[in-house]
Amino acid sequence: MSTLNKKTVDDINAKGKRVLVRCDFNVPLKDGVITDDNRINGALPTIKKLIDDGAKVILCSHLGKPKNGPEAKFSLAPVAERLSEKLGKKVVFAADDTVVGDNAKAAVAAMNDGDVVLLENTRFRAEETKNGEAFSKDLASLCDIYVNDAFGSAHRAHSSTVGVTDFVDECAVGYLMGKELKYLGNAVENPERPFVTILGGAKVADKLNVIENLLNKADTLIIGGGMAYTFIKAKGYEVGISICDDSKIDYCKDMLRKAEEKGVKILLPTDTVIGAGFPDPIDAPIETCVVSSKEIPADMEGLDIGPESAEIFAQEVKNAKTVVWNGPMGVFENPVLNKGTMAVAKALAETDAVTIIGGGDSAAAVNTLGFGDKMTHISTGGGASLEFLEGKELPGIAAVDDK
Numbered sequence: 181m182s183t184l185n186k187k188t189v190d191d192i193n194a195k196g197k198r199v200l201v202r203c204d205f206n207v208p209l210k211d212g213v214i215t216d217d218n219r220i221n222g223a224l225p226t227i228k229k230l231i232d233d234g235a236k237v238i239l240c241s242h243l244g245k246p247k248n249g250p251e252a253k254f255s256l257a258p259v260a261e262r263l264s265e266k267l268g269k270k271v272v273f274a275a276d277d278t279v280v281g282d283n284a285k286a287a288v289a290a291m292n293d294g295d296v297v298l299l300e301n302t303r304f305r306a307e308e309t310k311n312g313e314a315f316s317k318d319l320a321s322l323c324d325i326y327v328n329d330a331f332g333s334a335h336r337a338h339s340s341t342v343g344v345t346d347f348v349d350e351c352a353v354g355y356l357m358g359k360e361l362k363y364l365g366n367a368v369e370n371p372e373r374p375f376v377t378i379l380g381g382a383k384v385a386d387k388l389n390v391i392e393n394l395l396n397k398a399d400t401l402i403i404g405g406g407m408a409y410t411f412i413k414a415k416g417y418e419v420g421i422s423i424c425d426d427s428k429i430d431y432c433k434d435m436l437r438k439a440e441e442k443g444v445k446i447l448l449p450t451d452t453v454i455g456a457g458f459p460d461p462i463d464a465p466i467e468t469c470v471v472s473s474k475e476i477p478a479d480m481e482g483l484d485i486g487p488e489s490a491e492i493f494a495q496e497v498k499n500a501k502t503v504v505w506n507g508p509m510g511v512f513e514n515p516v517l518n519k520g521t522m523a524v525a526k527a528l529a530e531t532d533a534v535t536i537i538g539g540g541d542s543a544a545a546v547n548t549l550g551f552g553d554k555m556t557h558i559s560t561g562g563g564a565s566l567e568f569l570e571g572k573e574l575p576g577i578a579a580v581d582d583k
């Protein structure tokens with residue numbers, strides 16, 4: 181996959197051109213108010229660059245999951261307002277239920293160089309998620325150049341991420357996307373070694389392809405979180421009522437065997453924090469104790485890696501030159517069960533290695549625990565970064581021109 185060789189906004193001549201930028205403005209909203217504007221901040225470098233270049237900057241994005249076309253609560257209008265504040269200039273919001281309707285066309289026709297227009301939520305058009313041709317053509321009709329800066333949506337072939345590129349002559353990636361390709365791409369394709377990957381989260385089944393792909397790339401694969409118990413069982417130990425996928429035991433045995441053949445080290449938790457059951461609600465007080473991972477009692481559930489495992493994992497991170505982490509080590513939403521995740525986050529924060537967080541829950545965990553600014557790169561796309569780690573070609577990236 182030639183993901184490291186894509187045309188970027190630095191390779192285009194945008195002066196006076198209408199440039200459509202697919203952003204990721206899928207921000208959390210509460211009663212119409214944006215509660216976290218990190219995604220807007222992430223889009224600013226590309227937008228500012230194009231404004232400075234004298235382009236006519238047309239922005240589009242999806243927001244949430246409107247089911248049957250336009251829904252006021254999923255309008256991008258609040259994003260236009262926040263964006264205006266951050267850019268210190270007017271962002272014209274093209275309110276249009278069909279996204280590319282009369283309002284949008286008029287707003288774009290009235291643009292001067294350096295102006296910014298934001299289109300309405302692309303998912304107000306049902307064809308968006310089906311990569312429909314009519315909508316793709318509508319979007320393309322507004323612009324001369326297309327820029328994709330929405331890594332979080334790059335794993336989906338939609339009209340605004342893929343279809344549109346069939347009808348625009350020049351397509352590039354934005355800075356945010358470029359950064360994702362640089363860090364994730366280099367880490368997976370060309371890592372400085374030792375390359376340690378840490379996988380966690382709830383289920384093995386969600387990460388089968390990631391495990392398999394990383395076995396071919398990494399020197400060490402650390403497995404924690406709920407997914408560790410299927411591996412522990414595959415090694416012949418009982419795991420009590422811990423989350424475990426019996427249908428994947430043979431798969432895990434296969435992976436353990438492959439790792440041995442390839443000389444890849446697989447580290448599983450040697451000790452486990454157990455409780456009488458999953459906390460309900462998730463952050464409820466819970467009584468726990470630590471046992472060997474080989475001796476989890478039949479009526480107990482493993483909910484976090486134990487302190488010895490945290491120490492071993494941290495030591496491995498210390499010796500690494502590249503670390504990629506995806507998925508928490510335990511039920512980190514609970515203050516009693518976040519110690520393992522915290523220890524790993526701390527180890528990553530303290531190392532000089534290149535540290536990459538694969539989005540989603542791990543990104544949330546690292547930020548919540550206050551280690552966000554200590555990481556080399558925190559991916560903005562949970563699903564997209566996982567597919568990247570699986571070695572898949574992401575359609576939204578493949579569709580952009582090579583250099």
Ligand code: ATP
Nearest residue numbers: 381382383405406482483507510511539540541542
């Ligand atoms: P990321 O978002 O970083 O890609 P992920 O979202 O894929 O990670 P998930 O598979 O969704 O990770 O798992 C995250 C969830 O796993 C968390 O909500 C956490 O509470 C849960 N979890 C972690 N360890 C355990 C465990 N031992 N038993 C049950 N659930 C666990």
